[in-house]
Amino acid sequence: MAVAELTSPAASFAHNYNNANRLRSSQLYAPSSSCLSSDHFRSRYRSTVLPRITCSVNQVQNSAPVQVEAPKDKAECYGVFCLTYDLKAEEETKTWKKLINIAVSGAAGMISNHLLFKLASGEVFGPDQPIALRLLGSERSIQALEGVAMELEDSLFPLLREVNIGIDAYEVFQDAEWALLIGAKPRGPGIERADLLDINGQIFAEQGKALNAVASPNVKVMVVGNPCNTNALICLKNAPKIPAKNFHALTRLDENRAKCQLALKAGVFYDKVSNVTIWGNHSTTQVPDFLNAKIDGMPVKEVIKDDKWLEHEFTEKVQKRGGALIQKWGRSSAASTAVSIVDAIKSLVTPTPEGDWFSSGVYTSGNPYGIAEDIVFSMPCRSKGDGDYELVKEIQFDDYLRSRIAKTEAELLAEKRCVAHLTGEGIAYCDLPEDTMLPGEM
């Protein structure tokens, strides 16, 4: 059975619907093989270096009368998710929303291993939102990615209706309405931030092009792989068809950590802390803002009357958290990073509580704070819950906050010069003064 290539979520829905009806007309059916055969894989990707993928798990010695071929979708569907289904005909799913496609890069990594199960459980997009996961791995990780897909199968999440895995962003990002870009090369020994900007920048330039070519034109993009601000800038510069406003660099874990440290210092539970902004770069120049933050509705400076702590120790505590965690736990903070990605998405798909805001690294052009245009800078945002956001206007500044914002702004402008060759703005010139990677960051 040949299946037409999909071009939009609506087409995808129709595809599944029609296909299900066709299948139902036969009495008994079964997939010829539910897993990815080595030959199938090689021919899809025209790769000669891909290792042999064994098929011991799902290979069905089929004696059923009707054989169904694996659908010829853009990326490889996996196992039980290759089976068609019929959302419309299911009485209990009539109140469900239209299926959305969520692409995730670095899908075989530890952050994704937490995040994917949260997405599939309905925790992020709600109990009435069926989802399709489109998972991008690498040749090295494709077997692990199959393992992830198997665990997603075994979890029986009712809302998870499709899982596709692949190693080509142009296939995996097809029709994506959300792109969560987690995969990046980790910083090995001796690799400086400038090197990493170039290595990972190339990945994000390529993924920007792929999003531009095949994703939904209003795709929301969340960049987690570091250096995430400048990666997000590179990505958006390579995706001119997608509004620059749709790109986010994740600074939510920093915000969450800042809230926790303020709570600890003030001796209150963390749910009393609000209006915390992380300004600028996701690096050691970042500025956790205590001037505008509130505890129990009161300005932080009226509750924590310890300027020395606020001006010196607070920022350090937020920034050293990742390194301290690695020391304790032996690995980087995958679980809480995944939670912060969930928080960041939820902040865009649910209305922001009255009077509060959230931090996200977003495009600066047109910002009301006088921050340089045309970079990705973490700033305070508010959302109506429609996936979009606006910058918060009622923000106070003092000399201390201004001077620290200027420093992180200068760093991001320097990073931008470093990657000019990747943003289409000429020849790169790299003069980063120091290593500002956050401790414990990959």
Place this chain on the structure above:
Amino acid sequence: MAVAELTSPAASFAHNYNNANRLRSSQLYAPSSSCLSSDHFRSRYRSTVLPRITCSVNQVQNSAPVQVEAPKDKAECYGVFCLTYDLKAEEETKTWKKLINIAVSGAAGMISNHLLFKLASGEVFGPDQPIALRLLGSERSIQALEGVAMELEDSLFPLLREVNIGIDAYEVFQDAEWALLIGAKPRGPGIERADLLDINGQIFAEQGKALNAVASPNVKVMVVGNPCNTNALICLKNAPKIPAKNFHALTRLDENRAKCQLALKAGVFYDKVSNVTIWGNHSTTQVPDFLNAKIDGMPVKEVIKDDKWLEHEFTEKVQKRGGALIQKWGRSSAASTAVSIVDAIKSLVTPTPEGDWFSSGVYTSGNPYGIAEDIVFSMPCRSKGDGDYELVKEIQFDDYLRSRIAKTEAELLAEKRCVAHLTGEGIAYCDLPEDTMLPGEM
């Protein structure tokens, strides 16, 4: 400020309530140190071998006028969770249920690393159920456990109100209303099932005694550490004050995997598969029941007309899943195991859908199927959602199912003889015929 030791959840609530009021009467307060100091730890546990625990993260150089001592609770509270709070006074939490204590052993392991964040997010017990996590680690894992607690802090879960960590079950299990016993010694090379029964049996005998002594008298106990059926039996025999009915051995991952394999074979989405029972031991003698299972409301045998597959390949596919996953993913199935623990708990705290059931390893005495009394055997259960369950009566048996049930029953009776020294029933006599550990199981 000295704080009285807690003896019940109600007392705990009052403690927090009163303490919060006391704290509020002072203008400014902060914990003297939010993390566990090495000296403090040593004196609590009277241990000389505990490694030095560094305190670089949360140690506050405090200049606040009022110092608050770390509460002298039964287990060590962690960081921000040592801070008091006032549920009653919070307008928005007035509709919340009473806080429940959830104890988790093996809390620094990978399964727990998924499970704890699901518990804390409200996914398991609901959005109106505040929880306290009481985490049991070992001397070897206590630092990692601090790392887990730090990530829980940074996740800002509103429902997570207390986190205690410790290495003594008699402290950590205090007032537990749920005990999720995940920790067990993994099976190293050359260790047979009989050896593992003895090694882990001793752990579960001790934890049974601890639950008996300090947990809530109606605590629900879910045993995940293997060999889980006999571990659960040992645990319940050492906890005579707790109803034997309250002990469960986890076979839900097997049930989920069986559902997925039936869906794959029938070519339907997994939400069409119901009434799947796993009978017996969580080992290779387990019996995934296709006689009573249904696909789209029809008996499986009417949909999958392939007896050879059902009688031979189906069980093998379910059992080999864990091993296949390790091959692909390089580690055991932590994420989907955590999902199945969530499913198992939810099956007890939400009413079972009309006509369906779920599998759990439970105490056999009084069972309607003629299975030997006084063992822990996976059987079909139904719940009203009150934490309790009843066995399903309308079950069909045929000779094939009876003979396979007899085999897994014989194995569990043999395992019981192996651990007689741990259940208080005399001298152990171990004649396990073969190694029946599931592939890929720890």
